[in-house]
Amino acid sequence: MKPVAFDYARPASVREACAMLADDADARILAGGQSLIPMLAMRLARPSRLVDIARIPELSHIEDAGTHLAVGAATRQAIAERDPLVARKAPLLAKALPWVGHAPTRNRGTVGGSIANGDPAAEIPLVAVTLEATLVVATTQGTRELAAAAFHLGPMLTALPEGGVLTAVRFPVWTGERIGTGFQEVAARRSDFALAAAAAQVALDGQGRCIALAVGIGGACATPVRLDAAGAALIGRPLEEAAVREAVEAATAGLETLRDHHASAAYRRRVAATLARRAILEARDEAAAGGGLNARLAGGQHARLAGGQHAR
Amino acid sequence: MRVWPEASMRVWPEASMRVELAVNGRSIAVEVEPRTTLLGCIRDDVGLKGAHAGCEHGVCGACTILLDGEPVRSCLMLAVQADGHAITTIEGLSPGPGELSVLQDAFCETHGLQCGYCTPGMILAAHALLARTLTPTRADIVEAISANLCRCTGYGQIVEAIALAAERLRAANKGPGG
Numbered sequence: 501m502k503p504v505a506f507d508y509a510r511p512a513s514v515r516e517a518c519a520m521l522a523d524d525a526d527a528r529i530l531a532g533g534q535s536l537i538p539m540l541a542m543r544l545a546r547p548s549r550l551v552d553i554a555r556i557p558e559l560s561h562i563e564d565a566g567t568h569l570a571v572g573a574a575t576r577q578a579i580a581e582r583d584p585l586v587a588r589k590a591p592l593l594a595k596a597l598p599w600v601g602h603a604p605t606r607n608r609g610t611v612g613g614s615i616a617n618g619d620p621a622a623e624i625p626l627v628a629v630t631l632e633a634t635l636v637v638a639t640t641q642g643t644r645e646l647a648a649a650a651f652h653l654g655p656m657l658t659a660l661p662e663g664g665v666l667t668a669v670r671f672p673v674w675t676g677e678r679i680g681t682g683f684q685e686v687a688a689r690r691s692d693f694a695l696a697a698a699a700a701q702v703a704l705d706g707q708g709r710c711i712a713l714a715v716g717i718g719g720a721c722a723t724p725v726r727l728d729a730a731g732a733a734l735i736g737r738p739l740e741e742a743a744v745r746e747a748v749e750a751a752t753a754g755l756e757t758l759r760d761h762h763a764s765a766a767y768r769r770r771v772a773a774t775l776a777r778r779a780i781l782e783a784r785d786e787a788a789a790g791g792g793l794n795a796r797l798a799g800g801q802h803a804r805l806a807g808g809q810h811a812r
Numbered sequence: 813m814r815v816w817p818e819a820s821m822r823v824w825p826e827a828s829m830r831v832e833l834a835v836n837g838r839s840i841a842v843e844v845e846p847r848t849t850l851l852g853c854i855r856d857d858v859g860l861k862g863a864h865a866g867c868e869h870g871v872c873g874a875c876t877i878l879l880d881g882e883p884v885r886s887c888l889m890l891a892v893q894a895d896g897h898a899i900t901t902i903e904g905l906s907p908g909p910g911e912l913s914v915l916q917d918a919f920c921e922t923h924g925l926q927c928g929y930c931t932p933g934m935i936l937a938a939h940a941l942l943a944r945t946l947t948p949t950r951a952d953i954v955e956a957i958s959a960n961l962c963r964c965t966g967y968g969q970i971v972e973a974i975a976l977a978a979e980r981l982r983a984a985n986k987g988p989g990g
Binding site: 540 | 829845846847849868869870873876879882883884885887888889890892893937955956958959
């Protein structure tokens with residue numbers, strides 16, 4: 501057996517989970533385990549107790565709440581990926597999910613777990629930051645709401661309070677006929693961690709002018725970053741390639757990007773800017789065609805292949 | 813899936829915990845330490861050696877099993893997490909003693925394996941695909957086995973094997989389970 505020994509607890513409610521976490525400072529939450537269990541196997545994590553929240557009924561749900569789509573933190577990624585409500589109300593999340601790990605890890609991995617894990621290369625946190633999602637956190641003191649951008653502090657470092665449980669993610673719902681999304685990623689291998697990724701959601705008016713734009717990059721910096729300056733520069737304009745290129749390059753020029761054995765900081769900045777431009781243009785084209793839902797339903801599981809080839 | 817009653821507040825100490833599994837259609841209860849992976853439990857407690865221990869940290873896919881019909885990495889689950897779930901291992905695919913499933917047979921015929929270490933995981937991943945569709949495109953097949961590493965074949969014959977099995981099952985008007 502590779503992990504160190506630990507206690508295992510299976511609370512029936514969020515309230516019980518908070519009590520169990522408050523009771524033991526070295527306890528950790530286990531949801532899908534797709535990031536934690538490798539850490540246990542390598543003994544990089546040595547918890548005294550695992551609090552398994554996967555079976556808590558209130559944590560697995562997908563609900564249309566009008567202005568936002570609420571996704572329970574322990575909702576499995578594979579469930580969200582196939583959910584028609586996610587496709588309709590949070591199309592950017594639907595487009596990003598096939599890029600998360602691979603099918604067997606998505607069958608166990610959870611939407612909230614990916615956010616709470618705080619990996620800067622992860623796709624779900626990128627979508628949450630890009631769309632300005634709200635995270636709901638419970639502790640023994642009650643619940644509070646945090647902005648996704650304020651939640652991610654650094655690589656594997658989040659603002660989740662001690663003993664806190666992320667219970668739900670609220671993705672804002674955009675209304676309108678002409679909404680499109682784009683998701684682009686470059687990784688060394690299929691399903692591998694993103695060297696850089698970009699997500700964009702665009703709304704166009706009847707004349708093809710941009711009336712709303714959310715764009716963010718992941719993998720490039722210590723946390724996912726929303727490119728607000730690019731959004732502000734492009735509002736009210738028809739999203740021509742040259743203008744998009746200029747806006748994205750200006751918005752990424754000052755960013756402090758990561759460097760490691762796989763990619764230099766300059767490479768990551770350049771690739772992130774390129775992917776952000778492509779994501780915006782992909783979203784624009786989808787919005788101009790009357791929204792992406794029909795295309796996605798027709799394209800089904802090939803969406804990912806097409807995206808991968810496009811990114812290269 | 814079983815849901816524990818409200819206010820159960822269960823904590824199992826490191827000593828052991830009783831886990832009930834339905835393995836290849838047979839109900840079985842085992843006593844495991846919480847840190848036991850599902851892979852370790854299947855191999856050492858249940859005694860089925862078909863799920864292979866490769867990297868044991870979620871990279872290679874050799875330990876792939878079906879949990880309630882969906883492929884998962886058994887090294888990335890604790891046995892206690894699988895409590896109450898149905899597990900299918902490679903041993904569960906054979907239609908009878910000494911027989912091979914259509915998919916297993918296709919792997920033999922197209923030389924879809926050499927050393928055989930990745931094979932149980934590949935076949936289970938493919939089985940789940942064919943349970944979903946008997947008309948997979950090449951892209952569907954490649955996607956379905958993209959989480960499984962093979963260091964011998966170069967994947968070409970594995971893709972061929974799955975396409976051949978799909979064709980035979982279509983012709984026979986059967987699912988991958990026969």
